[in-house]
Amino acid sequence: MNATATPHRFAPTAPLRGTIAVPGDKSISHRSLLLGACAVGETHITGLLEGEDVLATAAAMRAMGADVERLGDGEWRVNGVGVGGLLQPGSAIDCGNSGTSARLLMGLVASHGITTSFTGDASLSKRPMGRVIEPLSLMGASFTASPGGRFPLMLEGAHPAVPITYRLPVASAQVKSAVLLAGLNTPGITTVIEPVPTRDHSERMLRGFGAQLEVAEEDGARVIRLTGQTDLRPQDITVPGDPSSAAFFMVAATLVEGSDLTIRNVGMNPTRAGLVGVLRAMGANIEEVDVREVGGEPVADLRVRHAPLKGIEVDPALAPSMIDEFPVLFVAAALAQGTTVTRGLEELRVKESDRLATMAAALEAIGARVEECEDGLTIHGTGGEPLPGGGPVATHLDHRIAMSMAVAGLVSREGVDVDDTSPIATSFPNFMALLDGATR
Ligand SMILES: O=C(O)C1=C[C@@H](OP(=O)(O)O)[C@@H](O)[C@H](O)C1
Numbered sequence: 001m002n003a004t005a006t007p008h009r010f011a012p013t014a015p016l017r018g019t020i021a022v023p024g025d026k027s028i029s030h031r032s033l034l035l036g037a038c039a040v041g042e043t044h045i046t047g048l049l050e051g052e053d054v055l056a057t058a059a060a061m062r063a064m065g066a067d068v069e070r071l072g073d074g075e076w077r078v079n080g081v082g083v084g085g086l087l088q089p090g091s092a093i094d095c096g097n098s099g100t101s102a103r104l105l106m107g108l109v110a111s112h113g114i115t116t117s118f119t120g121d122a123s124l125s126k127r128p129m130g131r132v133i134e135p136l137s138l139m140g141a142s143f144t145a146s147p148g149g150r151f152p153l154m155l156e157g158a159h160p161a162v163p164i165t166y167r168l169p170v171a172s173a174q175v176k177s178a179v180l181l182a183g184l185n186t187p188g189i190t191t192v193i194e195p196v197p198t199r200d201h202s203e204r205m206l207r208g209f210g211a212q213l214e215v216a217e218e219d220g221a222r223v224i225r226l227t228g229q230t231d232l233r234p235q236d237i238t239v240p241g242d243p244s245s246a247a248f249f250m251v252a253a254t255l256v257e258g259s260d261l262t263i264r265n266v267g268m269n270p271t272r273a274g275l276v277g278v279l280r281a282m283g284a285n286i287e288e289v290d291v292r293e294v295g296g297e298p299v300a301d302l303r304v305r306h307a308p309l310k311g312i313e314v315d316p317a318l319a320p321s322m323i324d325e326f327p328v329l330f331v332a333a334a335l336a337q338g339t340t341v342t343r344g345l346e347e348l349r350v351k352e353s354d355r356l357a358t359m360a361a362a363l364e365a366i367g368a369r370v371e372e373c374e375d376g377l378t379i380h381g382t383g384g385e386p387l388p389g390g391g392p393v394a395t396h397l398d399h400r401i402a403m404s405m406a407v408a409g410l411v412s413r414e415g416v417d418v419d420d421t422s423p424i425a426t427s428f429p430n431f432m433a434l435l436d437g438a439t440r
């Protein structure tokens with residue numbers, strides 16, 4: 001457990017009602033700062049997620065010469081240094097708990113004449129970095145990593161870097177984005193081949209910033225070609241609400257009887273929205289109201305009313321479009337009628353915690369019936385009966401485990417003790433306040 005752990009008991013509550021808005025999308029927030037820093041002139045951002053992960057990216061961009069300023073709630077201004085203009089930071093780049101900061105920043109630094117070390121917390125220091133070290137080494141960067149290709153590590157950027165064609169061996173938007181960001185300051189064309197599509201915010205935003213980027217469908221794969229060393233134009237960015245944060249409220253309102261909750265302004269990019277379809281297939285009542293486009297991303301208000309769920313087999317092909325939502329889906333499955341089977345989720349083992357093992361242990365600790373296999377969980381639901389509850393459940397510095405088990409507490413008999421809620425601040429600082437407000 002974390003030295004400054006903040007335990008909390010989540011007890012059964014009143015139904016979730018009214019209207020809430022979740023904070024800005026974490027992936028888009030990181031990228032707004034990174035790309036804003038690579039443009040010349042002023043990028044203006046509204047709705048930026050002010051979670052610890054994104055603040056780590058903001059601090060890194062400042063340390064490398066960008067002028068990054070908070071103007072108000074979620075409103076930020078970035079005066080960039082231009083493509084290739086990043087400076088040597090004065091000290092190590094601390095990525096905290098954030099895999100996205102770690103991998104995207106390594107990509108950016110890899111094609112600059114910068115030598116710097118990267119550090120992170122105990123969770124990030126266990127996560128694999130070999131997946132970005134490999135392509136960035138092919139581009140000419142050199143690395144001295146901790147055993148197993150882990151943090152802390154030292155990166156010596158290549159200047160000039162070498163353009164590569166890289167086929168992603170793992171479905172990861174972070175690896176794709178690391179190579180593309182390295183490609184920004186690399187002469188020639190950097191190509192990423194993506195056999196399994198992952199979130200496409202980097203491609204959308206690079207285009208929005210004026211990068212020369214083309215996406216083609218070739219032999220069943222997405223092929224992304226970026227021409228390096230062209231200027232980026234500063235942008236006005238409106239960050240939509242994070243569907244991965246909305247997920248906790250979608251599941252909570254579905255499970256708690258009597259709930260009728262509207263979640264405003266949720267990003268519905270098809271590469272992110274897998275959970276909505278899966279919950280609907282289980283019987284959830286989720287209505288998309290006022291579907292619109294905000295800042296180049298589809299957005300909707302979601303009205304979620306309580307509905308009984310039934311277990312299903314989740315198509316493994318959906319995994320990338322809901323990769324961060326599985327912990328809370330497991331909670332929904334634990335309350336469904338019948339069995340839910342998930343497979344193809346080996347990536348969950350290398351997130352902030354091993355999310356298959358952590359969720360299996362946490363759900364079992366509160367009385368759910370779960371079987372864990374190498375790449376998924378099989379969960380036998382209660383058919384709507386509350387789970388017994390109990391704990392304390394171990395969250396292992398993983399915000400999504402903490403929030404998922406908070407939702408489980410709402411539909412338990414005794415409540416659920418979560419050993420540490422402090423990691424919630426990495427992605428959803430006002431989670432507890434929104435939950436209190438919606439259940440009052
Ligand atoms: O690119 C991104 O912003 C992210 C990609 C995903 O990670 P992987 O690329 O490791 O799948 C996701 O789990 C993470 O929360 C954010």
Ligand SMILES: C=C(OP(=O)(O)O)C(=O)O
Pocket residue numbers: 053097098099100101324351352400427
């Ligand atoms: C996996 C996650 O984030 P990251 O990889 O940025 O730590 C997440 O937010 O669930």
